[in-house]
Amino acid sequence: MGLFDKVVGHAEVGGDVSIVNEYLFENEEIIQTFTFLRDSIVLTNLGIYVIDVQGLSGKKVEVKFFPKKTIKTISFESAGTLDFDVDIKIGVDNNPTILAEGGSVSMPISFKVPKAQTNEAKQIIHLVKKHYLI
Numbered sequence: 001m002g003l004f005d006k007v008v009g010h011a012e013v014g015g016d017v018s019i020v021n022e023y024l025f026e027n028e029e030i031i032q033t034f035t036f037l038r039d040s041i042v043l044t045n046l047g048i049y050v051i052d053v054q055g056l057s058g059k060k061v062e063v064k065f066f067p068k069k070t071i072k073t074i075s076f077e078s079a080g081t082l083d084f085d086v087d088i089k090i091g092v093d094n095n096p097t098i099l100a101e102g103g104s105v106s107m108p109i110s111f112k113v114p115k116a117q118t119n120e121a122k123q124i125i126h127l128v129k130k131h132y133l134i
Contacts, residue, residue: 017042020049043127066092071132076125085112086121
């Protein structure tokens, strides 16, 4: 898939996320992967990996893993008429962000899905509910 396809919202389901392979346990199985522009989400039987490609060159990559037991909620915000994407937020424990006034709060996994990929976003919702919340 070319860069233009990704920019206009043709995300890749089952995309190449080989970077995660080195972190998988022997009994860990990938349920589904979703790649949106440069970032990816990988759902496994043990939890969720979030791959955040950073910088202009994309050489800096952050991989976060959220174990199944830390996943608490999921929300979906549909795109309005003038919006270009839909928002998905997966509520998790142990994802702290330091507040300006002091203290910290656990922030959700939050990512945007191009409006053209609303069906894939709904698929993420169903898979998260099925494998982590029910």
